[in-house]
Amino acid sequence: MSDLPRRIHIHEEGPREGFQIEPGPIASADKVRFIQMLAETGLTEIQCVSFVNPRRVPTMADAEDVAGAIHQRDDVHYTGLWLNHRGLLRALQTPLHTEGYVRTSGSDAFSLSNNGRNVEESLQEQGATLQYCIENNIPLSGGIVTTAFGCNLEGEIPATRVVERIAQLLDFVEGYGLQLPILRLADTVGWANPKSVATLLGAIRDKWPELRLGLHLHDTRGTAMANALVGLQFGIDTFDSSCAGLGGCPFAGHKGAAGNICTEDLAFMCEEMGIETGVDLDALAECARYAEELVGHPLPGKLMRGGTLTRWRTQ
């Protein structure tokens, strides 16, 4: 395991991924409290809300209220997700930390269903947004490939196609004189397995050895931690994750349904392997228990129940 990173960076998405999917209602003040608790754990980046159509995602209708009510720490980036120019403009009106990003997808069908545009059309649309960012000195935070491993509409996504889409995305960005600081590969609907993660990471590394990569994993079928391990074995040092494993599958009945990879479980595994995370595991477990209280049903995170090993080591 010689390629393990010395330290990982965690992009916490629990408030956005989690509260977006919950039938709710969860009071805006409780969302804010959860975000503020997370900010006390050593996390440095927290995605708080999404600026999407409130008619499509009613649980995010209070995005501006939540964003405005957070007492921000100086050492934490509080961000919001946006999917189109209108969303970006909304984000920019809030006190959240807002940067540009670009998006492609392994699956045209997913792109169509999620954004109403296939990959090609989506890139064209993003050109205007990218131009706006350049003109307004808004830096580019990175890029993401959604459904990079598989898609419920198109099935398996071969690594060769993802490599093509990445090449297209890098060209697109370079066309604006920009470079991607990082590219995140998203297993949007839980198709990845350790072998497919290794195959894709290997293919990308072969072609772009210097491109920094991150992983956005879902634990829909229990493979997220093993997939993350493969990432670590490839030296990947950036992971999106959700406290308590918030997120999950809307059609799964919400009984501990699998969501994003669980922040504190991932951080625990890393710390046990000697990889720094910068987070306080006990404080994160406390946040996870609070998240369960808020949503009113069990969440899949394990560490909040199993506890860290500290108390057994210091006997």
Added chain:
Amino acid sequence: MSDLPRRIHIHEEGPREGFQIEPGPIASADKVRFIQMLAETGLTEIQCVSFVNPRRVPTMADAEDVAGAIHQRDDVHYTGLWLNHRGLLRALQTPLHTEGYVRTSGSDAFSLSNNGRNVEESLQEQGATLQYCIENNIPLSGGIVTTAFGCNLEGEIPATRVVERIAQLLDFVEGYGLQLPILRLADTVGWANPKSVATLLGAIRDKWPELRLGLHLHDTRGTAMANALVGLQFGIDTFDSSCAGLGGCPFAGHKGAAGNICTEDLAFMCEEMGIETGVDLDALAECARYAEELVGHPLPGKLMRGGTLTRWRTQ
């Protein structure tokens, strides 16, 4: 990932690990039904009950009743766990498939607390049982090292100590003219992480390259699937697991508490990686849902909610 096994063997322990820990009561007939459902999934080895003191483990007081009521398939081994000579004699009175095995522990304190004897005393006691097996033509199925990675009483267990204990166990068995067909390493209380698994497997492989190894993993802190992946990367082809992730931690409040590694999640990951398991994933997911019904609370398995990928692939 060149050392991956072509096929894995699963030792299902859900009925024993799970129903042992549940506050119950679960009717004997329901336990039997669950065991019989599991036997229809392609599993070839199912640990059904434990022959332990019913005053210490009241939920196993019906062990003989359950063992006697199972309609056995010819191609499945139905087994029971026993921890001492009295337990072995009870097992032999039932229609279950009963073989000898030997046990050591990374932790003397755990051995004392679990069996009332330290490792040395435990080996002495097992001598009589081994002799009995030899005289009665009862084959030796293998050996197990409990708390091979850590122990809540002794803390971290270094690989060097486990190697010493294994050497002692192999000597002990050879003293009776026997050999271990397999040695299972148990992460009894959820201390293992991918690095410690790799360290221990590497140390054992260095010393005994021909010794067949198995893993018995718990998912107390979310690392079980990643730990299993490391096992697979070392070519390990034998895993103990529990349908639905049954088992779990008695002090965890039973709300989706982490138990053994989940059979169908592990099998799913293997099948997706091209490793044969011989099991029907959909049938196992059905068993997992039935297990949830029996225990009356959510269990941690993911595949039973996420579903296999088959339906998306065959569209």
